[in-house]
Amino acid sequence: MTRRENVERQEFAEERASLWKLTLGPVTWAVHFAASYSLTAVWCAKLAAPQDDITLLRLIIGAGTIVALVVILLFGLSAWRQWNYTQTGRATHAFGDAENRHEFLGHAATLLCGVSFIGTLYTAIPVLVIGSCT
Amino acid sequence: MSKTRTHRIDRHTDPEGPYPPTEEMLAEPIDPELRKAQGERLKKAWAMPKGWRYISAVNNSEVGKWYSLTAFGFMILAGIMSLIMRVQLAVPENDFVSADLYNQLFTMHGSAMMFLFAVPMFEAISILLLPGFLGARDMPFPRLSAYGYWAFLIGGIFVMGSILFGAAPDSGWFMYPPLATQSEGIGSDVWLLGLSFIEVASIAAAVELIVGTLKCRPPGMRVNVMPLYAWYVLVVGGMILFAFPPLIAGDFLFEMERSFDWPFFDPTRGGDPMLWQHLFWIFGHPEVYIIFLPSIAIAAMVVPTAAQRPIVGYSWIVLSAVGTGFLSFGLWVHHMFTTGLPALSLGFFSAASEAVVIPTGIQLFAFVATLMVGRVKMSLPMLWIAGALAIFTAGGLTGVMIAIAPFDWQVHDSYFIVAHLHYTLFGGMVFPLIAGIYYFYPFMTKKTMSVRLGRWAFWLLFTGFNITFLPMHLTGLKGMPRRVFTYPGDVGWDWLNMISTIGAFIAAAGFAVFAYDLLRPKGRQPKAPRNPWNGGTLEWSAETTDHGWGSRSIPYVTTRYPLWQQKGIVERMDEGRYYLPDAEEGLRETLVTSVIDAKPLQVMRVTGPAWVTLWAAAFTGGAFILPTFHIYVPAIISGVLAILCICYWLWTSTAIIPEKTKKDAGLGLKLPIYISGPGAAGWWGVFITMLGDATAFASLIFGVFFYWTASPDFPPEGSIHANWIVMAAAAALLTASWGAMLGSRQLNMNGRGDLATACLVAAPLLALAGIGAMILSVWLPGLEPTSHVYPAVMWGLVVWTSAHVGAGVIMQLYCLAAVIFGKVTPRYDAPLWNVTLFWHFVILTVLVTAAVVAALPRVL
Structure with missing residues (x-):
C-alpha cells in the first residue's frame, strides 16, 4: 500500500464526528443570530433610551458579522476540500462506498455553509439601516 | 481503565466474520427445507396477538396504523368544528353558536389540528413507514411507540372531550396570558396538562425515530445512500427535541401560576406575559416546519417514482432539510412583530424569515427538476403532489409579504393571516400527506384505493380549499379580525364570508370522499401487486402477505434505489439470503448498525406484545389529567403507579442477559447480542432524550x-x-x-x-x-x-x-x-x-x- 492510499484509507474511515461537521455552518449562523438578538435586547432595555443613537451597537454587530462570515468561509473551505470537486468532478455521490460518503458529506456541508453565509449577511442588513431602538 | 475496556470490546463485542459480503456469498443457494423452517420460526416470533389481545401488540405496523387513524379521527373532529364556525360566519349578526362556544371552537380547532393531528400524524406515518424504508424488522423500542400511542389517545380524548362539557380551553390555540391565566373554569388547565402529556409522547416518538434512523439502517446503507425520508426524519426529530421543550418549560411555569398562584406572567408582581409569547413561539414557529418537512419528505419519495428516475440533487435536498431545520429557529419573533420589541430585533427576524425561503425553495426546485428530466406518469399521488406545490407556493408568497414587519403591522390578527397559514398548511401538509396515503396505501394495507374517487376527492378539495381561503386574503385586507364570533352587515365582509363558507363545504365534501375511500371495507377487492408504482426504495420489497416480520431477511444495501439498482435484491431477501433470516431462539431481533457507515454491530433483541405499556400510559394519564380538577393525592398515586409500571417494564424486558455472547447473523457474520455504552441503542435513547430535557432547562434559565x-x-x-x-x-x-x-x-x-x-x-x-x-x-x-x-x-x-x-x-x-x-x-x-x-x-x-x-x- 502506498503512502497516499494509506492516507486516503484513514481519511475515509468511519467519521463519527462528521455528521456534526455538517452543522458547523448553520451553528455559526445560529450563534451570530442569537448573539445579535441578545445584545440588542439588553442594549435597548438597559443601556439606551428609545431615541438614542445606537451606532456603537451597530458597529459591534457589524464586527461580529465579519467574524461570523470568516468562520463560515473557513468551514466552507474545509468542506469544499473534503468534497474534492476539482479533482473528481463529481457532484452526485450515489454509491455506497467510503469515498462517496466522504465526498457527499463535504458536498452537503459546503452547500450548508453557502446558505449560512447568506443567512448571516441577511441578519446584518437591518444594522445598516436602523439607527435607534424604536 | 481504558485498557480494560478496549480489551473487553475486543473479546466480547467485536463482530467476527466476513463483511461486506461478496457476490459469491450472496449467490449461495439455501436448502428449501431450511428456508421453510426459518420462515416458520420468524413468523411465530413476530406473530400478532389474536382476538382481544390484539391491543397489546407493539409491532410498528399495528401501532403506526392505530396512531395514524386516531390522528385522522381528531382531524375530522377539528374539521367539523371549522364547519360550525363557517356556518356561524356565513351571514352577519348570526346567532348559530354563542360567543363562548365560538371561542372554544376556534381554540380547539387550532390546538387539535396542531397537537392532535399534524405532529402526531408525522410520528404515526414515520413509525409505520420508517422500518420499511430501512428494511428493518421494527423500530428499536417498540414498546415505547406503543406507550406513546396510548398516551396520545388518552390525552387526545381528554382534550377533545372537554368541548362536550363546555369546558374546553377558549383563549386561542396559543393561550396568551393574561387572558388564558385568568380565564375562569378548567379550560386552560385542560390545554396545559392535556397537551403537555401529548408533548411528552411526541418527544418519545422523536427519540425513537432518531435512534431508528441512526442505528437501525440495513448493513451498507451509508448516510449518502439513505432514503431522503430518513434525512427528513432525522432533521424533524432533532427539531422536535429543541422546539417542544421550551413549550414544556412554558407549560410548567403557566400551570404553576394557574395552580399555585406563582406570578410568572402577572405584571403586578413582576411577571411578564411576554415570556410566554417567547417560549410559545420558540416552539411555535419551528413547529410549522416540523409539520411541513415530513410531508415534503413524502413528496421526495413520490416524485422519483412518478418520474421513474433517481431524485435530482440529493445533496441539495439534504442541504434544504438541514438548512430549513436551523433557520426555522430564527423566525419566532415574526409572530410578535406588533409587541413593541426594538426595531433592530424585528429586523433580525424579518431577515431570517426571508432567508428561510432559500432552503425551502431549493427542495421544490429539485422536485421540479426531477420531474422535468424523468418520464412522468401522472399517477394519483403525483396529482396531489402537484396540487400541494401550487398551494404551498401561493402560501409561501404571502409568507414573504408578512415577513416584512410594516406589512405585518397592517394585517396582523386579520383574516389575511388565516388565509396565509391555511395555504402553507394545506400545501405543505394536507395535500402531500394525502398523496402519501394514496401512494403508501398498498404498502400499509396490501390493497389499493380507488383512482376515480381519488380524482373526485382531489378536485373537490382543491377547488373547495381555494374558494374558502383565497377570498380570505381580501376579507383580511378589508380589516376583518380573526377570532370574532360575528360581524356587522354593513362593512363589506358579508359576500366574502358567504363564499368562504360555501367553499368550506365543498372542501368538506372532498374530505368525505377521501375518508370513505380510505375506510370502506375492501375485503373482496383483489390484493395490490407487490410493487404497484414500480418504486425503487426498500419498502416496496414488502410481500403481499403481511407476516409481521418486516422483511424476510435484512439486505446489504449499496445504492439509493436498491430495487432499481441492485439486481435480484428482492429475490435474495425473500429467500433469506441476507442477514437475520432466522429466529432460532424464537425471539424478536433486529440489526443495529453504525451511525455513519451502517456497519453491522449487534443483533438487538426487541420487545414484544405487552399490557404493561397500556397500564403505564393509563397511569401517566392519571398523573397529568387529575391535577386539572385539583385532585392531587390520587394524581400522585397514579404517578407512582406509572413509575412502577415503567420500572417493571424495563426490568422484565430490557437489557436481558443473553444465553450466549454472540450469535450468527447470517452470511457468516457473528455479532454480539448485548452491547452497553455509546454503541447501544438504549444509550442513544437516553442521550437524545436528555438533550431535549436540557433544552427545557435552558428555556427556564x-x-x-x-x-x-x-x-x-x-x-x-x-x-x-x-x-x-x-x-x-x-x-x-x-x-x-x-x-x-x-x-x-x-x-x-x-x-x-x-x-x-x-x-x-x-x-x-x-x-x-x-x-x-x-x-x-x-x-x-x-x-x-x-x-x-x-x-x-x-x-x-x-x-x-x-x-x-x-x-x-x-x-x-x-x-x-x-x-x-x-x-x-x-x-x-x-x-x-x-x-x-x-x-x-x-x-x-x-x-x-x-x-x-x-x-x-x-x-x-
Whole structure:
C-alpha cells in the first residue's frame, strides 16, 4: 500500500464526528443570530433610551458579522476540500462506498455553509439601516 | 481503565466474520427445507396477538396504523368544528353558536389540528413507514411507540372531550396570558396538562425515530445512500427535541401560576406575559416546519417514482432539510412583530424569515427538476403532489409579504393571516400527506384505493380549499379580525364570508370522499401487486402477505434505489439470503448498525406484545389529567403507579442477559447480542432524550435572564436571596452522588461488584440529602413564591432540579437492585451506563441551578 492510499484509507474511515461537521455552518449562523438578538435586547432595555443613537451597537454587530462570515468561509473551505470537486468532478455521490460518503458529506456541508453565509449577511442588513431602538 | 475496556470490546463485542459480503456469498443457494423452517420460526416470533389481545401488540405496523387513524379521527373532529364556525360566519349578526362556544371552537380547532393531528400524524406515518424504508424488522423500542400511542389517545380524548362539557380551553390555540391565566373554569388547565402529556409522547416518538434512523439502517446503507425520508426524519426529530421543550418549560411555569398562584406572567408582581409569547413561539414557529418537512419528505419519495428516475440533487435536498431545520429557529419573533420589541430585533427576524425561503425553495426546485428530466406518469399521488406545490407556493408568497414587519403591522390578527397559514398548511401538509396515503396505501394495507374517487376527492378539495381561503386574503385586507364570533352587515365582509363558507363545504365534501375511500371495507377487492408504482426504495420489497416480520431477511444495501439498482435484491431477501433470516431462539431481533457507515454491530433483541405499556400510559394519564380538577393525592398515586409500571417494564424486558455472547447473523457474520455504552441503542435513547430535557432547562434559565432584561428591577431592591452556604452544600452532596454513580460503573466494570454496590447505596442517600439541602436553601431564608416573580422563578428552578434528582434516585435504586440480583454483571452493564449518562445531565442541571439561584442574583 502506498503512502497516499494509506492516507486516503484513514481519511475515509468511519467519521463519527462528521455528521456534526455538517452543522458547523448553520451553528455559526445560529450563534451570530442569537448573539445579535441578545445584545440588542439588553442594549435597548438597559443601556439606551428609545431615541438614542445606537451606532456603537451597530458597529459591534457589524464586527461580529465579519467574524461570523470568516468562520463560515473557513468551514466552507474545509468542506469544499473534503468534497474534492476539482479533482473528481463529481457532484452526485450515489454509491455506497467510503469515498462517496466522504465526498457527499463535504458536498452537503459546503452547500450548508453557502446558505449560512447568506443567512448571516441577511441578519446584518437591518444594522445598516436602523439607527435607534424604536 | 481504558485498557480494560478496549480489551473487553475486543473479546466480547467485536463482530467476527466476513463483511461486506461478496457476490459469491450472496449467490449461495439455501436448502428449501431450511428456508421453510426459518420462515416458520420468524413468523411465530413476530406473530400478532389474536382476538382481544390484539391491543397489546407493539409491532410498528399495528401501532403506526392505530396512531395514524386516531390522528385522522381528531382531524375530522377539528374539521367539523371549522364547519360550525363557517356556518356561524356565513351571514352577519348570526346567532348559530354563542360567543363562548365560538371561542372554544376556534381554540380547539387550532390546538387539535396542531397537537392532535399534524405532529402526531408525522410520528404515526414515520413509525409505520420508517422500518420499511430501512428494511428493518421494527423500530428499536417498540414498546415505547406503543406507550406513546396510548398516551396520545388518552390525552387526545381528554382534550377533545372537554368541548362536550363546555369546558374546553377558549383563549386561542396559543393561550396568551393574561387572558388564558385568568380565564375562569378548567379550560386552560385542560390545554396545559392535556397537551403537555401529548408533548411528552411526541418527544418519545422523536427519540425513537432518531435512534431508528441512526442505528437501525440495513448493513451498507451509508448516510449518502439513505432514503431522503430518513434525512427528513432525522432533521424533524432533532427539531422536535429543541422546539417542544421550551413549550414544556412554558407549560410548567403557566400551570404553576394557574395552580399555585406563582406570578410568572402577572405584571403586578413582576411577571411578564411576554415570556410566554417567547417560549410559545420558540416552539411555535419551528413547529410549522416540523409539520411541513415530513410531508415534503413524502413528496421526495413520490416524485422519483412518478418520474421513474433517481431524485435530482440529493445533496441539495439534504442541504434544504438541514438548512430549513436551523433557520426555522430564527423566525419566532415574526409572530410578535406588533409587541413593541426594538426595531433592530424585528429586523433580525424579518431577515431570517426571508432567508428561510432559500432552503425551502431549493427542495421544490429539485422536485421540479426531477420531474422535468424523468418520464412522468401522472399517477394519483403525483396529482396531489402537484396540487400541494401550487398551494404551498401561493402560501409561501404571502409568507414573504408578512415577513416584512410594516406589512405585518397592517394585517396582523386579520383574516389575511388565516388565509396565509391555511395555504402553507394545506400545501405543505394536507395535500402531500394525502398523496402519501394514496401512494403508501398498498404498502400499509396490501390493497389499493380507488383512482376515480381519488380524482373526485382531489378536485373537490382543491377547488373547495381555494374558494374558502383565497377570498380570505381580501376579507383580511378589508380589516376583518380573526377570532370574532360575528360581524356587522354593513362593512363589506358579508359576500366574502358567504363564499368562504360555501367553499368550506365543498372542501368538506372532498374530505368525505377521501375518508370513505380510505375506510370502506375492501375485503373482496383483489390484493395490490407487490410493487404497484414500480418504486425503487426498500419498502416496496414488502410481500403481499403481511407476516409481521418486516422483511424476510435484512439486505446489504449499496445504492439509493436498491430495487432499481441492485439486481435480484428482492429475490435474495425473500429467500433469506441476507442477514437475520432466522429466529432460532424464537425471539424478536433486529440489526443495529453504525451511525455513519451502517456497519453491522449487534443483533438487538426487541420487545414484544405487552399490557404493561397500556397500564403505564393509563397511569401517566392519571398523573397529568387529575391535577386539572385539583385532585392531587390520587394524581400522585397514579404517578407512582406509572413509575412502577415503567420500572417493571424495563426490568422484565430490557437489557436481558443473553444465553450466549454472540450469535450468527447470517452470511457468516457473528455479532454480539448485548452491547452497553455509546454503541447501544438504549444509550442513544437516553442521550437524545436528555438533550431535549436540557433544552427545557435552558428555556427556564432564558426566563431568568428575560425577567432581568425586561424589568427595571430584577431582583427587586431588598429582596431576600437564597442561602448560598446551604446551596453550596447541596451542590457538593449532589456532585458526590454523581461521583458515586460514575464510580459504581467503573468499579463494576473492573469486577468489583461489592464496591459498586456500596457506591450505589451511597449515591441515592447523598442525592436525597442534596435535594433536601437545595430546598432548604430557598425555604430557610423565606423566599415566598407567590409574592413576586423573583422568588417564584428561583423556586421554579429548585422544583425542576429536585424532580430530576428524584428521577435520578429512582434510577440509582434500580441499578442497585440490578447489581444485587445479577441483572447487571461486569460484562453486562447497560443500565449503569445509561443511568450514569442521565446523571451527567443531572449534575449539569444542579450546578447551573446552584449558580443561578445562589450566586447570580447577588451579581445582578
